[in-house]
Amino acid sequence: MRFDISGVLLIILLLAVAAVVPLRADDAESSSIFKEALKAFNDKDYVDAAELFAKAENKADSVDLKLKAALREVESYRKAGYRGKEFDAIEKVIRRYPGHIDYKKLVDREFALGDAYFHGYADPAFWSLRFIPFLTDKDRMFEIYEAALKHAPFAPAGATARLRLAVRCLKADKNDKALTLLKEIIRIYPDTEAARYAMLELGNAFSEMSLAGDGDGKHFDEAMSIFKEFKEKYPNLSENEWVKHSEAKARNAYAQRLHNIAAFYHREGRDEPAAAYLMEVMRRFPDTKPAAESEKLLTQIDKNYFPEKVAPAVAPEYPKYETLKFPEEPRKLLLAPENSNGKFLLPIYDLNLNKEKK
DSSP, rough: OOOOHHHHHHHHHHHHHHHHHHHHHHHHHHHHHHHHHHHHHHHTTTHHHHHHHHHHHHHHHHHHHHHHHHHHHHHHHHHTTTTHHHHHHHHHHHHTTTTTSOOHHHHHHHHHHHHEEEEEEEOOOSSGGGTTTTBBOOOOOOHHHHHHHHOTTTTTTHHHHHHHHHHHHTTTOOOHHHHHHHHHHHHHHHTTTTHHHHHHHHHHHHHHHHHOOTTSSSHHHHHHHHHHHHHHHHHHHHHHHHHHHHHHHHHHHHHHHHHHHHHHHHHHHHHHHHHHHHHHHHHTTTHHHHHHHHHHHHHOOOTOOOOOSSEEEEEHHHHHHHHHHHHHSSSSEEEGGTTTSSSSSOOEEETTTTOOOO
C-alpha cells in the first residue's frame, strides 16, 4: 500500500483554513456589534451600549478586540452612573486581561466606587425604575472594598477603606474582622491620620469588649496598652482627654469585677481568696471607686489590716466642660413677630428690670 504524503498535507491545510475562517467570522460579527454599541453610546443610551459592548466581547476571538469591548463596557456603565454594574465590569477586565490593562487605574476606581457606597450610594433595583428613590439594590461596600484590597493590599486608599470596613464590622458585632483590619492599618500605614484613628478605634473596641466580659483580663490589657501607646505617640492631641476617660471607665469596670469576685468568696466563707482579690483591686486600681469599697470590706475580713490614711483621688468617669455665659446685651430680644403666630406686630424685648442697678 502506497502512502500519499501530498494528501495528508492537503488535509492539514484544509483544517487550518477551517480553523481560521470561523475566527475571522466571529471577529467580523463582533465588530458589527461593536459599531452598534458605539452608536448607542454616542446617543447616550449608556446601559444599552454597555450590554452591546459585553456581547461584542463575547463574540470576539482576538484578545485586542475583546479587551477593547470590555473597557468600553466599563466606560459605558460609568457614564450611566450605574456603579455596581461598573464594578462588575471592572472585575471582569482585571480577571480576564491582567497583563493588558492599566491595573492601578482600575483598582483606584474600585476604591472610589467603594467610597460612593460608603457615602450612601446604592444601585437601583431595576434600571427601568431608577426614578423611584427607595427601590434600591443591596449595599455592596464590603464587596467592593474587599475586592480592591485583594488587588492592591498596600494601596494608599487602602487605609481609609480598611478603617471604614472596621467601623462597619464593629457596628455589626463582627469584632474579630474589625480588629484584624485596624491592626493592619497601624502596621501598614504607620504615622498616618488613618493609623491614629485606627488606634483610637482599636483601643475603644478592646475597652468595650472588656466591659462586656473579660475573664482573663486580656481585652483590658490590650486596651490599656494601646491607650498608653497613643498618649506617648500623640501627647498634644485633644483626643487624649477622651483616652483618659476611657481608661478610667475600663479600669473602674475591671476593678468592680474583681471586687465582685471577692464579695462572692466572702459570702461563701472563703476569706483567704477574697482578701487576695481585694488587695489586687487596691494595688492595681487605687484611684477607682471599687478600691474604696474593697478597702472597707478588707477591714471587715482582716482585723489586722489598717486602711491607708490618704486615699488617691478617684478619676472622674466623664469629662468636665467649662460653662461659659453668653455676653450680656443692653436689650435682649425675647420674641420676634414672625414667631408669635400673628399675635404681635412688633418685637418684644427684655427690659432687664430685674437686674440690680449699679
